[in-house]
Amino acid sequence: MAFVLGWRPKTVGRSWRAGVPKGALDSLPDQLRHPALTDGEGGGRSQRFRPASRLRRKSEFSRVFRRNTRSADRYFTVLARPLDRGLARLGMAISVRAAGGAVARNRLKRLVREYFRCNRQLLPAVDIVIMSRPEAGAADQLRLRQSLCNHWQRIAAQCKTSPSS
Numbered sequence: 001m002a003f004v005l006g007w008r009p010k011t012v013g014r015s016w017r018a019g020v021p022k023g024a025l026d027s028l029p030d031q032l033r034h035p036a037l038t039d040g041e042g043g044g045r046s047q048r049f050r051p052a053s054r055l056r057r058k059s060e061f062s063r064v065f066r067r068n069t070r071s072a073d074r075y076f077t078v079l080a081r082p083l084d085r086g087l088a089r090l091g092m093a094i095s096v097r098a099a100g101g102a103v104a105r106n107r108l109k110r111l112v113r114e115y116f117r118c119n120r121q122l123l124p125a126v127d128i129v130i131m132s133r134p135e136a137g138a139a140d141q142l143r144l145r146q147s148l149c150n151h152w153q154r155i156a157a158q159c160k161t162s163p164s165s
Contacts, residue, residue, distance in 0.1 A: 049117045055091030055127055064091065064129045071154040075136040075144055076112075078151040079129045082159045088123040090116045093131045100137030108132050111141060115148045122152055126159050 055061055068079040083089075092109055099105035112130055130151075136144060 049113055053087070053089055053117075053120070055089050055129065060089075060127065061091055061093070061129060064127045068129075069155065069158045071151045071158075073147055073150065075133055075139055075147045076151060077131045077133065078155060079131075080126045080155045080159055083125040083127060086125050088116075088120050088125060089127050091127065091129040093129055095132075098132050098134055098137070100134065104137035105132075108136055108144070111144055112148065115145060119149075119152060123156055124159050126155060128155065 055064070064079050064081045068081050071078045071080070090113070092112060094105055094108050094112075096102055096105050099108050116128075139147075
């Protein structure tokens with residue numbers, strides 16, 4: 001008796017701009033644009049979100065929580081700590097309670113991961129931990145992307161001037 005898969009998984013998910021109103025993307029700065037909208041300018045480097053780009057151990061998160069540069073707004077609190085060398089790495093501490101449920105939490109995590117992956121080159125060598133606030137679970141993607149863009153600019157400016165230790 002052979003097992004036959006009765007359903008096929010979706011090969012194409014929802015569009016990344018499902019929550020963005022029509023025409024809203026025309027006036028976005030380049031930092032908020034998705035790579036699918038550009039002419040494929042990537043410098044030939046892969047933009048995958050590899051394990052080396054993530055904070056995974058408790059000690060890595062603790063290092064950022066102990067001494068950090070903070071940027072906060074109504075949607076996210078972003079903590080960053082400069083590194084001596086290397087590329088920026090991302091860690092997320094997004095709780096179910098702060099996001100409003102598992103579905104909203106996973107949506108936020110996907111959005112943050114995608115934004116980090118596409119805009120990593122704008123950041124200096126830093127470890128970043130992102131925590132969400134309750135308003136983020138109900139916000140649309142455009143506002144969340146604008147919030148992340150503002151955080152990236154603040155972190156880049158603050159970490160370039162502060163000494164790493």
